[in-house]
Amino acid sequence: MSFEKIPDRLPELLAPAGDMERLQAAVQFGADAVYLAGTQFGMRSAPSNFTPQQLADGVRFAHSHGVRIYLTCNIIPHNSDVEHLEPFLRMARDAGVDAFIVTDMGVMEMAQKVAPQVDIHISTQTGVTNYAAARRLYDLGAKRVVLARELSLEEVATLRAKTPKDLEIECFVHGAMCVSISGRCLLSNYFTGRDGNHGECAQPCRWKYALCEETRPGVYLPIDEDSNGSYILNAKDMNMSEHIPELLQAGVDSLKIEGRAKSAYYTAAATNAYRRALNDAIAGKPLTPWVKEELNKISHRQYSTGFYFGRPDESLTLGSYVRDYEVAAVCESYHNGVAVLSQRNRFFRGDTADVLEPGKAPYLVKMDHIENGDGEPIESANHAVMRVLLYTDTPIAPGALLRIRKQKD
Known part of the structure; x- marks a missing residue:
């Protein structure tokens, strides 16, 4: 794939925050925007997240540093959730969030009704993989689409070329990947009863597995294991730090770091590294050598570039943690x-x-x-x-x- 130049519109670096400490780290280390959740309706319930007062405080802190706040409201809601959504959206509106990240069309319509001044971003959970879907969501009022991780750079560039210029495109550049389509997985429900699509994923894809022949109970046969065990469903982490120019030239407006459930140190180090990588790309400079080193200093699985350069083979999985x-x-x-x-x-x-x-x-x-x-x-x-x-x-x-x-x- 070849590109001629980086677009004129400068892209955004978007960092995760699971609590106030991580929000402060993201802001301090160079994020342009931060995405986070309240105590309801977000796809990550493991972090403490933000109470209404903490959300208001966090928005004030971020805005005082020129940083935007996007609130995840991207679970796949059931009937029992609907009556609680409107007061939650009103609370977030009053706190001053800049955008809602939503998956469900009913939530999108409700957000437009109660908070028309707040932008709508379409979550990666929606699974946007083509320009027709992106255009339709734009017609319905979306300001931004967060593309599915299953797209190649070529597909991202095509989608960008065939959608309105003021529709923003957001893509993941770093962090954990699910062995599922756009994070829609039922393993957690099956094994633990915790609904991954309601933010309660137990991450069974990260567990160690072995084969057990039915006539030999208790005899476990390993499956292509390394020194740490077998990880047949465990995807490697994404790392696109060396390919920021290609992402920019494909037309990506927002570069997203995964990890709301991870530590403040992870947020600080990853944000700092991608801030430098993005600045290098905008300036047309080679990647600063320490960026790659920095990303090896945070807890991670072995790295890959995901789907960006074509469909990955089996080498995408079998990645165990590195914590040096x-x-x-x-x-x-x-x-x-x-x-x-x-x-x-x-x-x-x-x-x-x-x-x-x-x-x-x-x-x-x-x-x-x-x-x-x-x-x-x-x-x-x-x-x-x-x-x-x-x-x-x-x-x-x-x-x-x-x-x-x-x-x-």
Whole structure:
């Protein structure tokens, strides 16, 4: 596939947030917009999400930094849900959200009725895979369609060319992928009774599986396993950081990072990396080398490019988790050669911290001299959120995350 130039309209970097800490991380590390959920009607119930007051506070915080807020309201609702939807939408409207992300046409119509000033984004759960569907949704009032993950770049470019120019196109660029069509899966319902299409997915596709022959109960035969087990339904994570120019030239308006159920560290690191990758693409520069490295420092399965370059083969699955780094501390302040840290995971005197700051290349700091909050030298920081004084000539910005590479067993 070949393209001539990047479009004039600058694209948006869209980051996930499962709570206020993750929202603040997304904003601090460069998101243009953040998508999140209230305590109802979102497709991720595992995170704490946002109460009405937290949602209002979160919107105010984001807007004060020039960042937009999109509220997921994208479950596949049943009759029992409908009567509760209208007051929920009114609450979100009053909180000041910029868009509703919806799957169901009834929810879309209700949102247009109670909150006509709030944009409508069509969720990936709707499964938009062609320009005819996108055009019809635009005619019904959609501002944006979040395309199904099952599209190739060629198909995205065709859809863009055959839809109205003011219909925005959003695509996933990073994160977990389901072994299903646009996330519509019934495995969780079958195994646990938890409805994945109501935001309660138990993620049974991530479980380990083995064969059991009926006359040999309790004898489990492995299925193409690695050292961590067998993952026949476990898709590799998507990583398109090296292909942002192709996405832009295909006409994508919003680059979406998956992960509302993941940690604030994941949100910070992924947003920071894609901010740089997007800035590089807009400027016509090669990808900054540390971007790829950064994305290997967050918890992830083996990476792939999903469906963007054609239908994946069996190599899309069998991906187990990679967790090589953990956050050791968060910097609270730095003054006269002393960084005040708040501990997150145990670290030791003599460790080397890999420091993540917004918009900067990661850098290393030796932790040769550490003291507790009373100024007493210590050999390790082993109490949760304890205050640690780190003596270093390297100024560390408040809010910076200090990471430690895990020791291999």
